[in-house]
Every structure is written in C-alpha cells, then in structure tokens.
Amino acid sequence: MSDIVISVRNLTKRFGNFTAVNDISFDVYRGEIFGFLGANGAGKTTAMRMLSGLSYPTSGSGTVAGFDIMREGEMIKRHIGYMSQRFSLYNNLTVAENITLFAGIYGLSKQTTEERRDQLLAQLKFSSERDTLVGALPLGWKQKLAFAIAGVHSPEVVFLDEPTGGVDPVTRRQFWEMIYEAAEGGTTIFVTTHYMDEAEYCSRVSIMVDGEVRALNTPTRLKQQFNAGSMDEVFRSLARDAIRGELLI
Amino acid sequence: MNVIEVNSLSKSFGKTKALDSVSFSVEQGELFGLIGPDGAGKTTLFRLLTTLLNPDEGTAKIEGLDIVKDYIKIRSRVGYMPGRFSLYPDLTVEENLTFFASLFGVKVKDSYDLVAPIYKQIEPFKKRQARNLSGGMKQKLALSCALIHHPGVLFLDEPTTGIDALSRSELWDMLKSLKTKGITILVSTPYMDEAFLCDRIALCNEGRILGIDTPPGIIGKFDSQLYTISADNMFALLGAARKIEGVLECYPFGQTHHLVADERFNEEHFREKLEYLGNLTLIPTEPTIEDVFMNLMKK
Known part of the structure; x- marks a missing residue:
C-alpha cells in the first residue's frame, strides 16, 4: 500500500465558461487529518465531488485510494467513506439496522457485517442502544454514529463535510477524539469546516480561493507564513482577496 | 431601561x-x-x-x-x-x-x-x-x-x-x-x-x-486551573494525562490539548510521569468561552 492516499495534479473542472476548480495539485498522506477550507463559492464542494467519484474532472489527473480519478469514479465511491453535514442516516431505522443497511450497500458479507456491527457498537459504547430508533438519539450521538458508519467498510479515506455544525463543545471534542483515533489507526481523514479553530486540529490545511489552492501547510507554518495569531486570521487574509466570492451564482 | x-x-x-x-x-x-x-x-x-x-x-x-x-x-x-x-x-x-x-x-x-x-x-x-x-x-x-x-x-x-x-x-x-x-x-x-x-x-x-x-465576566466563572499541554504523540497524551492525579478533564483543543486540574495536581509529578511521550509541554492558560461552557455544562 502506498503512503499517498490522495494525489491530484492540475485538477480542473469547468461548467460552460465558468472554471469552478482551476488547476489544483496536492497529496494527502496515510493517517493524515487533512483540512480542506475555502470561502463560500471557492470551489470546495466541486473539488470534493471529484475526489469522491461523484463527478469527473474536465482535465488533470490523480488517484484516490489507488483508483484513477478520471476513469474509476465507481471504484472510488466503494473505497471511501463519506459523511455529510446533513445528517444522512435513516431516522426510522434502529442503530443496528442503520449499520447493517450501510454495510450491505458497501457489499460486506453477512458475517463481516455482523462482526463490524458488534465492533462498532462496542467502540461507540452504544450496545445498549442497538435497538433504539436513530431518530430518538441526541444530535451528538447521531453524528458519532454517522462517522462510525462512514467507516463501516474500513475505507482508506473518510470524507467529512462540515461534520460538527451546531454540536455542543463537549460532543464536538468527543467527535474529534474519534477522528484522532481513526487517523491513529491509519485511516486518512479529509475534512471541510467553517470553524477556523477546528482547522487547528488538522495535520495540514489547504485553503481554496477562487477555485485555486492558495495555501497548504501545517497550521503552525500557515500562521507563521501569514504572520497571524490564529487560523481565522490566516483564512480572512486570504479570503479577502477573493474576486468571485459574492459574485458567484 | x-x-x-x-x-x-x-x-x-x-x-x-x-x-x-x-x-x-x-x-x-x-x-x-x-x-x-x-x-x-x-x-x-x-x-x-x-x-x-x-x-x-x-x-x-x-x-x-x-x-x-x-x-x-x-x-x-x-x-x-x-x-x-x-x-x-x-x-x-x-x-x-x-x-x-x-x-x-x-x-x-x-x-x-x-x-x-x-x-x-x-x-x-x-x-x-x-x-x-x-x-x-x-x-x-x-x-x-x-x-x-x-x-x-x-x-x-x-x-x-x-x-x-x-x-x-x-x-x-x-x-x-x-x-x-x-x-x-x-x-x-x-x-x-x-x-x-x-x-x-x-x-x-x-x-x-x-x-x-x-x-470577561463569563471567563471569570471558570473555577479550576487550566493548562495547555502538548507532546510528540498527541493522541497518546490525551489518554495518559487523564490518568494523572488531580486531572479533572483533558480534551483536544486545536493543535494542543487543554487540561483542567484541581488542587491535587502537581506539575513536577505530571512532567516526570509523561516525559516519555517526547517534547512534553505544560503551560498555565487563560480559559476560553468554550472551556467555561464545558465547565458549566458539567455542573
């Protein structure tokens, strides 16, 4: 297995005359927590969609989890985990049923499904809640469950799209601890967030402005480079230069 | 009015x-x-x-x-x-x-x-x-x-x-x-x-x-000692720090962790115990609103 889990070169996506993502290149390493930041309209979502096999680039090259980003979108989808900001589990299924359902979608065998289900329930300390309807769980628990389910098929990389919006600080920290634990175990984490303090939890952070990656480094180095006290200042000094931002439809 | x-x-x-x-x-x-x-x-x-x-x-x-x-x-x-x-x-x-x-x-x-x-x-x-x-x-x-x-x-x-x-x-x-x-x-x-x-x-x-x-008044409601800690292995530090006497809480806080301690906490003892994690730092810190929020949530 390679130590580079995501590698993209000159990735570009155009919609008609509009270049949403313009010639971006970067590598993400195994076990890294990679923060993917950008202002509204900077092209983050478009880039994420290409990296997760949901859309093909107009030009460029790259691999995600060992699969070609230009041709093997379907394979990429099977080998990554994804958790969106909108809660994506089924409220009218129980905790155990949700796990079983997603394990089935990812093609796990019956035996593996049962093993993984018990393992996840134990890890989450959710064994007593296995027959609880997901709709009845507090928001923080739902998010932890959604993260665990995003990893049900043991993917090399998990994409988290604004995972902690609206969660209380204690739950948010427990969530980050789960992320650390997964990264420590070798899972690569690719995360977008609007919380600039959360950017500081990441191993490295990239910041997109007007479709380009304008900065990429560890939070410490970025703060040095921009002579800033916090990631919030780094972000604002870059986003202020955005031309398209508000003009984007 | x-x-x-x-x-x-x-x-x-x-x-x-x-x-x-x-x-x-x-x-x-x-x-x-x-x-x-x-x-x-x-x-x-x-x-x-x-x-x-x-x-x-x-x-x-x-x-x-x-x-x-x-x-x-x-x-x-x-x-x-x-x-x-x-x-x-x-x-x-x-x-x-x-x-x-x-x-x-x-x-x-x-x-x-x-x-x-x-x-x-x-x-x-x-x-x-x-x-x-x-x-x-x-x-x-x-x-x-x-x-x-x-x-x-x-x-x-x-x-x-x-x-x-x-x-x-x-x-x-x-x-x-x-x-x-x-x-x-x-x-x-x-x-x-x-x-x-x-x-x-x-x-x-x-x-x-x-x-x-x-x-500032809310910050003043924080009634324990707060430290910022870090080490080469941050994830291991989290678990290890929680086992030290006098540590009430230890949680991730950006690139570092925050550690909440009571009067039983001894800085020397902490350093000795966790030195092995490499480049250990322990610095007294002013709480943020989040620290206070978590502190008040537990009451």
Missing part, C-alpha cells in the same frame, strides 16, 4: 422541554448574545419573544409590552431574522425589500438611512432572484428586510451559521454599527468564538441558561 425582560419562561413540545424557566433582561442599545449548540432552546426563545408562539409558563416584555397580550403592537416594533432563509426565492432582491416594506406599511425610502449601509452591498444585484444569491448576500438581504420598518429591537437567530469566516466578520461589523444607532439586538450563535463580539452573553444548553455576564 430594559428593552427585553424575560421571567421564568418555559415551553414544551410534547415531552421535550425546549425552554426551562429562562430569565434574563437586555438593556436599551445592548448587543446581547445567546450562545449555545442546537437544542439549547434559542429558536424557541426567539419565536416566543417575536410572538409567534405562546409560552406555557412565565412572562416576557418587549419595550414594556407583554408578549401574549400586546402581540400585535410588538410585531411592528421588532425585526426578526429567522435562522432559515425566509425571503421569497422567486422575488428579486428589490422586490423582497419592497414587499417587506409594504407588509409593515412603510416606504423603502423612509428607512433607507438605516438599511443603506447593508443594502448598498447587494444593490448591484437588485434584479437578481433571491434564490440565486450566495449565502453571505442572502444574509445581507434578510437583514435589510428585517430593518425596513425601523424596529427598536432586532432578533437574529443564528445569522452566521453556515457562512464563511469572512462573511461572518462582515455581519458582526454591521451589527456593531446598528447598535450605535440605538437598536437593541438579541443574536444567537453556536460559534463560541463570537461571544466576545457581544456586550453581554447568556450561555445556553438544553433549554437552560448556564450563565449570564459580559464575556
């Missing part, structure tokens, strides 16, 4: 107690923040104070008017920007503004002085349908519409949720300038770091208020 007065307000939905005997007051011209996560009861409180819901128990007054008896009068005195974008997506920017003006029986030009600093930023797009605006622009239009009848009190429910950090800081600048015009503002946010932009704040969780004070 207190423009907003809330006394033991409670509201339940079925078995869920959304608000549990909440009391606070907001003075004329104050920028007052309700800080808390989803489920804290912030939206329910806004809906009660803007007379869209009636309380189960308790009372509240806006500019001396009772939220139950005087609801019609209150509605023309307050501006309300709900958390969900609530303008008409198929009307243009300009049409939305004119529509809200006519609802309140005013002319756009009558309160243009108040709205102009905000509206001017989106005026170049006045012929665009509201649905085609970016997140930051939608907020500016919604704020313009909430101000069009020159309200004395402005209620803003999570105006900065889901918009990027730059648009967020622009929105806070707008609120500061509205405050200088004597408008009283009640604003909610889940972002703890925005607390310092308010005159006073209430930390809210699960229908209750954990504490009310100025931001």
Whole structure:
C-alpha cells in the first residue's frame, strides 16, 4: 500500500465558461487529518465531488485510494467513506439496522457485517442502544454514529463535510477524539469546516480561493507564513482577496 | 431601561422541554448574545419573544409590552431574522425589500438611512432572484428586510451559521454599527468564538441558561486551573494525562490539548510521569468561552 492516499495534479473542472476548480495539485498522506477550507463559492464542494467519484474532472489527473480519478469514479465511491453535514442516516431505522443497511450497500458479507456491527457498537459504547430508533438519539450521538458508519467498510479515506455544525463543545471534542483515533489507526481523514479553530486540529490545511489552492501547510507554518495569531486570521487574509466570492451564482 | 425582560419562561413540545424557566433582561442599545449548540432552546426563545408562539409558563416584555397580550403592537416594533432563509426565492432582491416594506406599511425610502449601509452591498444585484444569491448576500438581504420598518429591537437567530469566516466578520461589523444607532439586538450563535463580539452573553444548553455576564465576566466563572499541554504523540497524551492525579478533564483543543486540574495536581509529578511521550509541554492558560461552557455544562 502506498503512503499517498490522495494525489491530484492540475485538477480542473469547468461548467460552460465558468472554471469552478482551476488547476489544483496536492497529496494527502496515510493517517493524515487533512483540512480542506475555502470561502463560500471557492470551489470546495466541486473539488470534493471529484475526489469522491461523484463527478469527473474536465482535465488533470490523480488517484484516490489507488483508483484513477478520471476513469474509476465507481471504484472510488466503494473505497471511501463519506459523511455529510446533513445528517444522512435513516431516522426510522434502529442503530443496528442503520449499520447493517450501510454495510450491505458497501457489499460486506453477512458475517463481516455482523462482526463490524458488534465492533462498532462496542467502540461507540452504544450496545445498549442497538435497538433504539436513530431518530430518538441526541444530535451528538447521531453524528458519532454517522462517522462510525462512514467507516463501516474500513475505507482508506473518510470524507467529512462540515461534520460538527451546531454540536455542543463537549460532543464536538468527543467527535474529534474519534477522528484522532481513526487517523491513529491509519485511516486518512479529509475534512471541510467553517470553524477556523477546528482547522487547528488538522495535520495540514489547504485553503481554496477562487477555485485555486492558495495555501497548504501545517497550521503552525500557515500562521507563521501569514504572520497571524490564529487560523481565522490566516483564512480572512486570504479570503479577502477573493474576486468571485459574492459574485458567484 | 430594559428593552427585553424575560421571567421564568418555559415551553414544551410534547415531552421535550425546549425552554426551562429562562430569565434574563437586555438593556436599551445592548448587543446581547445567546450562545449555545442546537437544542439549547434559542429558536424557541426567539419565536416566543417575536410572538409567534405562546409560552406555557412565565412572562416576557418587549419595550414594556407583554408578549401574549400586546402581540400585535410588538410585531411592528421588532425585526426578526429567522435562522432559515425566509425571503421569497422567486422575488428579486428589490422586490423582497419592497414587499417587506409594504407588509409593515412603510416606504423603502423612509428607512433607507438605516438599511443603506447593508443594502448598498447587494444593490448591484437588485434584479437578481433571491434564490440565486450566495449565502453571505442572502444574509445581507434578510437583514435589510428585517430593518425596513425601523424596529427598536432586532432578533437574529443564528445569522452566521453556515457562512464563511469572512462573511461572518462582515455581519458582526454591521451589527456593531446598528447598535450605535440605538437598536437593541438579541443574536444567537453556536460559534463560541463570537461571544466576545457581544456586550453581554447568556450561555445556553438544553433549554437552560448556564450563565449570564459580559464575556470577561463569563471567563471569570471558570473555577479550576487550566493548562495547555502538548507532546510528540498527541493522541497518546490525551489518554495518559487523564490518568494523572488531580486531572479533572483533558480534551483536544486545536493543535494542543487543554487540561483542567484541581488542587491535587502537581506539575513536577505530571512532567516526570509523561516525559516519555517526547517534547512534553505544560503551560498555565487563560480559559476560553468554550472551556467555561464545558465547565458549566458539567455542573
């Protein structure tokens, strides 16, 4: 297995005359927590969609989890985990049923499904809640469950799209601890967030402005480079230069 | 004079107690923040104070008017920007503004002085349908519409949720300038770091208020010793630190961890025990609003 889990070169996506993502290149390493930041309209979502096999680039090259980003979108989808900001589990299924359902979608065998289900329930300390309807769980628990389910098929990389919006600080920290634990175990984490303090939890952070990656480094180095006290200042000094931002439809 | 007065307000939905005997007051011209996560009861409180819901128990007054008896009068005195974008997506920017003006029986030009600093930023797009605006622009239009009848009190429910950090800081600048015009503002946010932009704040969780004070006053409520710690292996540090005597809490905090300790905690002992993790640091630190929030949540 390679130590580079995501590698993209000159990735570009155009919609008609509009270049949403313009010639971006970067590598993400195994076990890294990679923060993917950008202002509204900077092209983050478009880039994420290409990296997760949901859309093909107009030009460029790259691999995600060992699969070609230009041709093997379907394979990429099977080998990554994804958790969106909108809660994506089924409220009218129980905790155990949700796990079983997603394990089935990812093609796990019956035996593996049962093993993984018990393992996840134990890890989450959710064994007593296995027959609880997901709709009845507090928001923080739902998010932890959604993260665990995003990893049900043991993917090399998990994409988290604004995972902690609206969660209380204690739950948010427990969530980050789960992320650390997964990264420590070798899972690569690719995360977008609007919380600039959360950017500081990441191993490295990239910041997109007007479709380009304008900065990429560890939070410490970025703060040095921009002579800033916090990631919030780094972000604002870059986003202020955005031309398209508000003009984007 | 207190423009907003809330006394033991409670509201339940079925078995869920959304608000549990909440009391606070907001003075004329104050920028007052309700800080808390989803489920804290912030939206329910806004809906009660803007007379869209009636309380189960308790009372509240806006500019001396009772939220139950005087609801019609209150509605023309307050501006309300709900958390969900609530303008008409198929009307243009300009049409939305004119529509809200006519609802309140005013002319756009009558309160243009108040709205102009905000509206001017989106005026170049006045012929665009509201649905085609970016997140930051939608907020500016919604704020313009909430101000069009020159309200004395402005209620803003999570105006900065889901918009990027730059648009967020622009929105806070707008609120500061509205405050200088004597408008009283009640604003909610889940972002703890925005607390310092308010005159006073209430930390809210699960229908209750954990504490009310100025931001420095809230910080002063933290009653334990706080340290910032780091080591080469940050993940191992988390677990190991929690086992040391006198450590009440240890949690990730950006690139470092925060450690909450009581009087049994001994710095020397901590260093000796955890030295093996490599490049161990232990530095006394001032708490942030999040530290206080977590501290109060546990009580």
